[in-house]
Amino acid sequence: MRPPIQYARLQERFRRGSALIEFTLVGTFIFLPLLAGLASVGMNMVTAMQAANLNTTAGQMFSSGQWDAGQLQTMLPAMAGTLNSTSPGVGGVVILSEIQNTSNGYTCTQLTPITIGNGGATGASKYCQAGAVNPPFNMVVGQTAFIAETYYINPNLAWVFARAGTSNGIYEVAVF
């Protein structure tokens, strides 16, 4: 059996430098992912706010009927601010649909999707699809709903979630 004092000295020697190793492990696996996640979530949140604002404005303009499709194609990218990025893969689409409940059932028309940025997210309308109209709520006959949907993604900000394969970008919807 090892004498108790010698054993204690061995234990001391093994513990030397342990704080450095612990800090390296904690820093690598906890602090840095925490920092990257914090920055990623925060910047995506700001981007989502911008996308929501753009989507609301697009829906408002579409429902007012004061602007035609050509004007919307020109104005919305210019009003998108920093969302209208030139970086490859950063961008999205704004989809504007009009759903009507006629006496023959629901019908919908859709403008050509308006591209924001340079590539990025694409998607189809969840309410106005070819051969299928899914109104966001029950509409009475004669009622019209104007729907704005925006898909947007900035892969440069998806440091954490894209790696896990869970990031589908931002989706916003507004009904007028």
Place this chain on the structure above:
Amino acid sequence: MIFGRRAHRRLQYGSRRGSEFVEGMIMMLPFLALVFIIIDASYGLFINATLQYAVQAGVTAASTDSDTAVNVQALVTSTVITQSLNLAQPGNIVVSFYTPDMNPAGGNAVPNQTGNVVEVNVTYPFSPLAPLFREGLPPITLTATAATVLTAPPVAN
């Protein structure tokens, strides 16, 4: 041998006494640097989100205000300052008007004509709280922009 075995061991223990404290202090600098980076990043993101919210509130106020362009600009400026928790300064707030074809309307007789676009831009010079690696470096400029269409008819200037 001057010291006995037991005394020698005692000396060895004595030289190691407090080593964990010293080691802990050495690790304190990178640890605090990480903590301050997290605080600074959070603070920067908070400011960015607050400014974004403020400019959106500013353009909403502009779009519904039936007044002269000068008064609309004053309203937007005060709205942005209030909604940004006084983070935005009047000199850093720019209110611009555009025609529907996105040409500047600032020189027009009525810049805030119904159907025109109003754009609000705010910049904020952000200096990190942590006193690390910031000597001689300029502050980071945070920018927030929002735009919408004007819906309220303006009154004559």
